[in-house]
Amino acid sequence: MNFSIEVNNKKVEALKGEKLLDTLNRAGIKVPTLCHMKDRFPSGACRLCVVEDMNTGKLITSCSFPASEGMRIQTHSPRVVESRKTIIELLLANHPDDCLYCTRNGNCELQSLSDNLQVRERRITGRKSKNNMDLSSPSIVRDPDKCILCGRCVRVCEEVMEVSAIDFINRGSRTVIGTSFNQGLNTSSCVNCGQCIMVCPTGALTEKKHYEEIKNALADKTKTVVIQYAPTISVSLAEEFKMKPGTDINRIMNAALRKVGFDYVFDTTFSADLTIMEESAELIQRVLNNGTLPMITSCCPGWVKFAEEFFPDLLPHVSSCKSPQQMLGAVIKTYWAQKMNMAPANIYSVAVMPCTAKKFEAQREEMTTEGITDVDAVLTTRELAQFLKMLGVDMENIEPENADSPHGFRSTAGKLFGASGGVMEAALRTAYFKITGNEMPQLKVDQIRGLQGRKEANIKVGDLEIGVAVVSGLANAKKLMEEIRAGKSKVHFIEVMACPGGCINGGGQPIGAGENAIKARMKSLYDIDEQEAVRVSHKNPEIIEIYNEFLGEPCGHKSHELLHTTYNKRDVLM
Amino acid sequence: MKALNEIVKNYPGKTRDNLIPLLQEIQNNQGYLSKESIVEVGKYLNLPTSKIFGVATFYNQFRFQPLGKFHIQVCRGTACHVLGSATVLQELEKHLHIKAGQTTRDGFFSIEVVACIGACGLAPVICVNGNFHAGVTATSIKEIIEKYKTQEA
Incomplete structure (x- = not known):
């Protein structure tokens, strides 16, 4: 053909x-x-x-x-190049032209297009657009003046996420992108996933920066500043420093974080293991006690808000476990604070996440106990890179270091959390052990690996056959949830990640990475799982220790207080 | 005034192509598109409100604030334009502290911009609740407004 x-x-x-x-x-x-x-x-x-x-x-x-x-x-041809150049010149006619002050300086499609097409003078001058910035969202900042109305954010929100929080408003030269009734993003159905930021060619959509507060905390002598980083950060941060995509710089990052003044460096992957202990216990309880099934994971705050808005009737299906970020946050200000003899109020807890929704999650009211927030500030991968650059860390010439203990040791199962299917795989490994008393003969579950939006598998666990489904991209989640609503799905356990492919493609990751980089990050996580010795969460010695010393048993009383949460129906404009 | 649920019943096919006729009928009945009605239409047609708001703001015919007691239509057709309707509209907006498409806070006046209302001989012309005022100027417009205000008082 x-x-x-x-x-x-x-x-x-x-x-x-x-x-x-x-x-x-x-x-x-x-x-x-x-x-x-x-x-x-x-x-x-x-x-x-x-x-x-x-x-x-x-x-x-x-x-x-x-x-x-x-x-x-x-x-x-000259005619083609000329017309492309004119398009860019017209787009620039009402643009604020403040590249030097823009977060996307050096990583802006409009900038590189105008450079490639050799736009060297302002030939067309239009009236500058003057719209208010939308600072209402805890995660995402919108600056309509920098928007060139390409519509990619609208499409990703509608087609990939099926949230449709934003659309074109008005017409012609008065067109802007906005929510229904042009209100703040915080009252819209936006789930803060940040995929709109990932596709924005300019600086019109950015994350809400947290590093001012962190800088202040670092300078405050009375505060102990601790930092945790998500499983994917170590395999995606490298790209921001022009290293090969997928390079694992975990130990370099530990050293860098200490260099800029963080007192203690923890690994969220430790609490991913903790999540697995709690979540697998919850799953087994539900299966044995005829609880609500299928159970759905709750690690992804974008998904959780989505469920609260669009599927409030299915909230009993969502695991009550907090996400790893919040679990570690809670553990740091209780168990660790006691251990270190510190007042929780004097601990400033920072998290580095591949995600903008984590900023929203950290300020959810359920995540504060008696005025003490589990996590005080959240940086995206991009912000961390900017922060390290601002504070002059030379990532090339730095002696690698280990994370602090406790909360610095991890299994490779926790590391898999970064890719779609990873939470499921890690949970299956531990659930299998808890149910049968033996380790899973084949730890790698191929059917639920990879970048496909929906993956399903049937896993034999002793006499039980457990049906599992893994979806990423909220449009895929929506379809699956509608099947559950209609009683058409027979699976027992579902993993949902809002971003397509999971956290490796999260809304806080380096912009403009492309599919190959995302695959490289995924491969890097899988390689770590192949190469290391502790591959199941329940064998993580620090996990065993925290249950012995502090928590007692998974889903026990203390766990319920610290590591579990509740969800509520959200009344937003949908 | 017909209730919302009465109106939507006229559109049994819950498809997207019913959106504009439905919005038009709601506006004809209620004078404007309230937030509640847009949410209701969204539920009925299974469309996100952002999409409906996007469609509604694309067209000039839809308004999002209730009509004032005195609804002022300012003609911006060719003949009126040539004779200075732009200044008239500007003065009117300044005087009432609202923009076209909005309603004053006391609910007395609302402004709507219309293309030719077919009274070119009277240009520039405005129409208040169906009463035409011919040859309006930046000064006379204020007198007209004051007249309506006292009429209300």
């Missing part, structure tokens, strides 16, 4: 039915795009991908135009 077309006077192979842009990209020709999103239906709105059709003499949008036999295409 293949045929060839002529591109820039050379023959290029094309597949039937494919869009011209795909043909060109495969032939190694780069065509700039703005509104285009890979694997999504083309919108053809920005017109940046135009190429010249020499048969008709027209400029056509390659993202939406199908390749057809006999085509003769020029991808970079």
